[in-house]
Amino acid sequence: MFEHTSRHNNNDETVLPIPSNNETSYFDESWTEDDLKQIIRKMNLKVTPQRILILQTLHEGRVHITAQELYEKVQKINSDVGFATVYRFLKGMAESRVVTELRMGSMPTRYELTPKKHHDHMTCTACGKIVEFQNKNIEDHQEKVAKQYGFKLTHHVLELYGICTSCQMKK
Amino acid sequence: MFEHTSRHNNNDETVLPIPSNNETSYFDESWTEDDLKQIIRKMNLKVTPQRILILQTLHEGRVHITAQELYEKVQKINSDVGFATVYRFLKGMAESRVVTELRMGSMPTRYELTPKKHHDHMTCTACGKIVEFQNKNIEDHQEKVAKQYGFKLTHHVLELYGICTSCQMKK
DNA sequence: TTCTAATTGAAAATGATTATCATTACTAGT
DNA sequence: ACTAGTAATGATAATCATTTTCAATTAGAA
Structure with missing residues (x-):
């Protein structure tokens, strides 16, 4: 595996x-x-x-x-x-x-x-596999959005959903 | 709670x-x-x-x-x-x-x-107010992450949590 | 040690969602 | 328009994760 x-x-x-x-x-x-x-x-x-x-x-x-x-x-x-x-x-x-x-x-x-250390998750909707990732760019842009609306961020939930490589090949 | x-x-x-x-x-x-x-x-x-x-x-x-x-x-x-x-x-x-x-x-x-038009949500944890926002940069970086791991994205969930302007002033 | 409120396990209850199945009704093909 | 074939329906039961109940036990302060 x-x-x-x-x-x-x-x-x-x-x-x-x-x-x-x-x-x-x-x-x-x-x-x-x-x-x-x-x-x-x-x-x-x-x-x-x-x-x-x-x-x-x-x-x-x-x-x-x-x-x-x-x-x-x-x-x-x-x-x-x-x-x-x-x-x-x-x-x-x-x-x-x-x-x-x-x-x-x-x-x-x-x-x-x-x-x-904070990280987010990407899930395969076919097999349930979870990949963890970190992306500073996304975090930075989140802060920008928050600033734009005057929010002070405490935390966030980011979950990506898709089909992983092996499940793409299976079908 | x-x-x-x-x-x-x-x-x-x-x-x-x-x-x-x-x-x-x-x-x-x-x-x-x-x-x-x-x-x-x-x-x-x-x-x-x-x-x-x-x-x-x-x-x-x-x-x-x-x-x-x-x-x-x-x-x-x-x-x-x-x-x-x-x-x-x-x-x-x-x-x-x-x-x-x-x-x-x-x-x-x-x-x-x-x-x-896709949007995400930013919620004030003090008063429950929801702001909808769009940010192409975040979407682009999500795609990059997906590509990096071989995923084909179908959708995502992004929720920001924080304190809105008026709640910040209240205390 | 004693006391009391917190904690426990087993079971039952809950609440949302999903499956079953006999019946009904779309709709493609005539 | 008519029928056959199959998808859709509604009532009900089943499922599944989670929560609650409650009597018995236990941690930890006094």
């Missing part, structure tokens, strides 16, 4: 319907249990074994993951974690901007630990 | 997530029955009274409408139209790009007749 070791690599791709498990985290550093606890406390939430496990699994696992996938992964490690807890925690983390929700088309919501 | 504080209806601008009902169509021209039929035929769909009614109601009604709202509106005119038909037809029209799906946050999908 394809290699992906870091999000700094321009070639990193994510395949959605049949997720490739060789994706690694955006974050090279490993998190100690204390790191995990601190992150949870910063959200004004209590530290529980479930939350530690969920956050750890999220950090170590694939970049774009659904709540369901994360639940199944966590289940294998500790079957005492219910999916309601996974959903609840993910939602809480999204509110605290610790994770970012990705709603691509009508596919189930995917989550990623909010990356330090 | 933003969901509960963004419903200020400033003026005649679009306000989310519960848009004002005095919104008018993008399209000034009225469509004759023949116009409607032609549009449907162009989608390779058969002309039926239901589809004519749905399309007509969509054209005459508010800009951003949910499938449910459209169904209820159509029901009042002809109760022989089922909501499955409304959903199916909207989905078909979305596929043919006759309408555009708008997924704002986690609210139900809203539909708009695809405007001839």
